[in-house]
Amino acid sequence: MRAIVGGARRWLSRVSLPHTLRARLTAGLVVLLAVGCAAVGVAAVVELNGFLTGRLDQQLRAAGVRFPASLEHGAPLPSDHDGDEDGDTRRQAAGTFGARLVGGAVTNAAVVSSGHGAGTVPVSLSARDARKLAALPTDGEGRTTELSSLGDYRVMAVRGRDGDVLVTGLPTESVEAAVHRLELVAAVVFGAALAVAGVAGALWVRWSLRPLSRVAATATRVSELSLSSGEVTLPRRVRESDPRSEVGRVAGAFDAMLGHVEDALTKRHASEERLRSFAADASHELRTPVASIRGHAELALLHPDPVPRKVVRALERIEAEASRMGEVVDDLLLLARLDAGRPLERRPVDLTRLVLDAVTDAQAAGPGHRWTLELSEEPVTVPGDAHRLHQVLANLLANARLHTPVGTTVTISLKTDAPTGDRAGNGTAGGTTGGTAGGTAVLEVHDDGPGIAADIRPKVFERFTRADRRRTEDAGGGAGAGLGLSIVAAVAEAHGGSVTLAGAPGSTTFTVRLPADGESGSR
Template identity: 70%
Template sequence: MKRPRLHTLRARLTAGMLVLLTVGCATVGGTAVLELGGFLTGRLDQQLSDTGSVFAASLEHSRTAHDDHDGDEHGDTRRQATGTLGIRLVDGAVTNAAVVHADSSTSALTVDLSAGDARALAALPPDGTGHSVELSSLGDYRVAAWPGRDGDVLLTGLPLEPVEAAVHRLELVAAIVLGLVLIGAGVAGALWVRWSLRPLSRIASTATRVSELPLGSGEVALPARAPDTPPRSREVDQVTHALNRMLGHVENALTQRHRSEERLRSFSADASHELRTPVASVRGHAELALLHPGPVPPDITRALERIAAESSRMGAMVDDLLLLARLDAGRPLEREQVDLTRLVLDAVTDARAAGPGHHWSLELPEEPITMCGDAHRLQQLLANLLANARLHTPPGTDITVRAASVDGGVWLTVTDNGPGIPADLRENLFERFVHGDGPRGEHGGGTGLGLSIVDAVAAAHGGTVTVTTEPGATTFTVRLADGAGAENQGSRG
């Protein structure tokens, strides 16, 4: 069975205080019990010293002095306390033993001691010093021994029962008081610790609110700082000021980052917009030069063809960058009913024409799938996913496109049985200008913007895009929200 663990600082402080209090009280109580036992035992030793061996010596001739008494009563009990034990030993053997009883005013009653008791008594040194002895027939006694005049040993003892009763009573009282003190101290200590740690609770609450904020993108306003209440301790005050300084530093850093991102987005949008005209002009002049009716050297023709091709590629890249900049800025998309089934059919038809060496297949429900969205951007999303599958898989690869309505939304999946995505690309797959070299083998000619556009368009429609990949099975899954709720989706940052 596992012991319960104290997970909170409040519980640990309270438990530590109770442990220290228990140790302190137990030490004081134990010391008091030991001191009381020693004090009362010392009083018995003093009483034995004052009494001496008078009672034990009276046992030797008591029978002739009291012939008229009962044979079991003998000894001089004058000035002897009830329970006093007198014993005479000769050569280690008990010759006489008697104890004073409360109902015997002039003599004592004989007691029979066992052989073990006799051996324990015979082992005591005759020095008049008190020793504790446990007698089987009488209980615990404090016994002192003195040498007799006839070579015998005389012993006098007093019962330890009153001392033990007083000690046990003190132990009981101390245990009860300790229990009550611990209960009261536990309740009071828990309340005190809780009151003392309230500033830490407020600090934790502030930190929790900060952890729940979307700090990854956009402009972020951090919550109010931890309150600077009059410090109850220097440590708590230091933690409060340190947290507030950290939050201020984080807020400044986030503000600067947001401003930098805004400047970058603005530059990207402006640059893309400004580049569209010169790129189109270069492309137009290259195509016009190719249409020249006169003879043109082959080298010049090849150069003009490359200029036209690269300018066309640059134009597509500029358009993609401009689209990403607009989506980043949170510009609203067109909202209309879109026949997604028709878009999927058209996209697969175009992909089959562009990649006849691949095996294309469709899995669509019998009923058309419709949703509220931007038809042009959804068409671009599908085209990019299919182009990614075509460019990064070798000819002969099976590519399957599926669409379905699920839980009020739309799911699109594109699955291929190609070589899979390299591990070093998976983490940043949807970032910009990330692309692999090849049909997951040979250079495929992509710009590295296709999947980032898929991600941005899906987010603008209130959805997500994910990928699972392994050699022989790669699946891109797009989940789109069907409804106007997607209109309020923010920028991707």
């Protein structure tokens, strides 16, 4: 039993089933109908064969042993014989077979030639036929056997009055012809019925599953939408009119789910818009008081009269913190403007010149670090906002300087990846503006410092994320507030580019990719 079940499973695993529900339902309907038709056809053939075979047995019993008894004295009787009832061959159907066996050996065998009383024809039986006839039980029941010279016969054996065995048989050709004809008719009719049922079933299933197809189409359109940010307009609802059906309940549940998702997205978008507006308004409003505090602190430090040392120290701290707060406010205002989708300046920017200037500033701010440059032979130029791109470079270098110990080597590389098929042997395009047209400018900042902790890497570009909370007192700008890398990501995205991090203990690499075609960076 286990072997049968295992074989069935292996066969089902090899069978290629239809992929769509509509095809599976149609195929299942056709298979079930085919099984039903096959069962009806087999039952009809078996019943007809049994019925006709029973009729042959009735004819054999009605004929009795009259014809084989006529062979008891030797040759078969002539057609005009008018002897006793046992030898009357005129009542036998054409093709009736008769044989007499004595001691298991066939003494005489003949077949009625044609019609009633038309005569008999002797039959020569092979040794195999003789053994078959000798093995027949003499119980008066019909059995089917094959005679080499005659074909299939329905035969019946009884004991004669002299102790011999008398065998009577009728040909099964008429039964086989009727059964074969029924099989042919059943195959044609059932085949046509299966074809019609398959087409009609496919149309019916297609019509019945139309709401489900609409649900699938709507779900596909929803899956293609970008739901991560911004205002999203969901597709129109399925609106199935019959909620009593299974498909109607699925469509109704799907419509309700879309409604909840749309409400949640609308509320989230409204909340984000309020938050952006608040950040922008707060940053804008804070710029004036922060500038005022810084100005008053500077003015107090310029007072000509003697000022206590503690007061001078306090004023210096007020000035430094006011300066840092001003930079944080500027960063928040920049992020709010980028979130609002405000366009940046679009002019050709020489990235090579920006890198040189930013590294020079970084060397002055971090003389204890080793700064190395790897630049392409030709200048790399991209369209964008020079001030914001310089801010990207400054933030990346400040991040490497502030979060690595003295003696760390920081490597800045700049190159161009030309489009596939246009790359030169060294992968660097020549020229200025034309040298990077259609390619991608790749900026990498690598350091061999301690690296970024694994739990910080996934959210390193999120706002107010700090890899090290122990900041130095003079750690100013976005880097100290946890906004530096978020500004890098926002500015790169505003230019149509991206920034990625590849980190491991002892190695950290930030890679900025900016399009140089001047189109994908537009917002």
